[in-house]
Amino acid sequence: MRRKIGLSGLGSRFILGVMLLILFGSSTLFSQSFDFPSKKWGISFGNSKEFTGLRFNFQDSQVRRITGINITLWKPKKDNEGARVRGLSLGVIPGGGYVHGIQLGVLGVAAEKNLVGLSIGLLGVGSGENVVGVNIGGLGAGAGENLKGLNIGGLGVGAGENLIGINIGGLGVGAGKDMKGLNIGLFGAGAGRDAAWINLGGFGVGAGRDMTGLNVGLFGVGAGRRLVGINIGGLGVGAGEKLIGLTIGGLGAGSEEVQGLTVGGLGVGGEALKGVQLALGTVIVPKGGRMIGFAASAFNYIRGTQTGLSIGIVNYCWRLRGVQIGLVNIVRDNPKYLKVLPLINANF
Numbered sequence: 001m002r003r004k005i006g007l008s009g010l011g012s013r014f015i016l017g018v019m020l021l022i023l024f025g026s027s028t029l030f031s032q033s034f035d036f037p038s039k040k041w042g043i044s045f046g047n048s049k050e051f052t053g054l055r056f057n058f059q060d061s062q063v064r065r066i067t068g069i070n071i072t073l074w075k076p077k078k079d080n081e082g083a084r085v086r087g088l089s090l091g092v093i094p095g096g097g098y099v100h101g102i103q104l105g106v107l108g109v110a111a112e113k114n115l116v117g118l119s120i121g122l123l124g125v126g127s128g129e130n131v132v133g134v135n136i137g138g139l140g141a142g143a144g145e146n147l148k149g150l151n152i153g154g155l156g157v158g159a160g161e162n163l164i165g166i167n168i169g170g171l172g173v174g175a176g177k178d179m180k181g182l183n184i185g186l187f188g189a190g191a192g193r194d195a196a197w198i199n200l201g202g203f204g205v206g207a208g209r210d211m212t213g214l215n216v217g218l219f220g221v222g223a224g225r226r227l228v229g230i231n232i233g234g235l236g237v238g239a240g241e242k243l244i245g246l247t248i249g250g251l252g253a254g255s256e257e258v259q260g261l262t263v264g265g266l267g268v269g270g271e272a273l274k275g276v277q278l279a280l281g282t283v284i285v286p287k288g289g290r291m292i293g294f295a296a297s298a299f300n301y302i303r304g305t306q307t308g309l310s311i312g313i314v315n316y317c318w319r320l321r322g323v324q325i326g327l328v329n330i331v332r333d334n335p336k337y338l339k340v341l342p343l344i345n346a347n348f
Contacts, residue, residue, distance in 0.1 A: 081112035320347040
């Protein structure tokens with residue numbers, strides 16, 4: 001006997017056939033869609049341009065606005081940069097122009113303009129302009145302009161302009177302009193302009209201009225202009241203009257002006273040293289400079305004015321407004337018989 005096919009069976013086969021045609025058919029079908037019960041809302045199969053509800057498509061093209069659950073098998077075409085997608089986006093590489101909500105991509109998540117919300121991609125998460133929210137990329141997370149929120153990249157996290165929030169990169173974390181928040185890079189963390197708050201780099205941490213906060217680098221910490229806060233570098237710490245706060249450099253620390261408590265394994269140096277300077281090797285001030293406060297090292301070599309106390313095996317300065325304590329104490333501008341004295345030398 002021939003088996004009878006009911007209306008429900010025909011309906012399910014019809015829907016399945018439409019799905020297969022829309023998802024895997026020719027390129028002319030990619031611009032079409034089957035929508036139920038309305039062209040604007042409900043369930044859509046295909047490249048619907050404006051829709052609210054549950055939507056399935058192979059590849060988005062020239063989409064205007066989608067709200068709800070959007071499931072796509074492949075990344076959008078380049079002509080989709082104006083699409084506004086809100087809700088839950090699923091697929092191999094879900095994306096759009098402006099994407100808001102929860103985005104889960106088998107390979108990645110990408111937006112041409114802005115990406116906002118929770119975004120997770122096996123390879124990466126990124127946007128041509130701004131990324132805001134919780135962003136986790138297996139290899140990396142990045143934004144052409146600003147990246148804000150909790151950002152985790154297996155290899156790296158980066159922003160063309162500003163990086164703000166909790167930023168963790170397996171190899172590195174970087175920003176073209178400013179970096180603010182908790183910034184951790186296994187190899188390094190850096191900002192083209194300013195870095196603030198907590199900056200940790202496995203090898204180094206740096207900023208092109210100012211860096212403020214807790215700054216720790218296994219090898220070094222540096223700033224092109226000002227370095228302020230707690231600064232710890234396994235080998236060294238340095239700033240182009242000012243070094244302020246608690247500073248520890250495994251080999252040395254230095255800047256034009258150094259303020260606070262500064263500790264250098266081999267040396268501490270600067271044209272103007274203010275505060276407490278400690279080194280196993282030498283505390284050094286170049287010609288015409290000054291040391292104000294306290295210095296202790298094997299050789300305190302101040303080719304300028306010392307105001308305060310220095311303790312070392314050998315203490316040397318051009319002008320003294322304080323006390324030297326050591327085996328040999330030399331004050332170049334003292335009277336003839338007071339230039340070189342053992343144990344102590346003083347001038348007020």
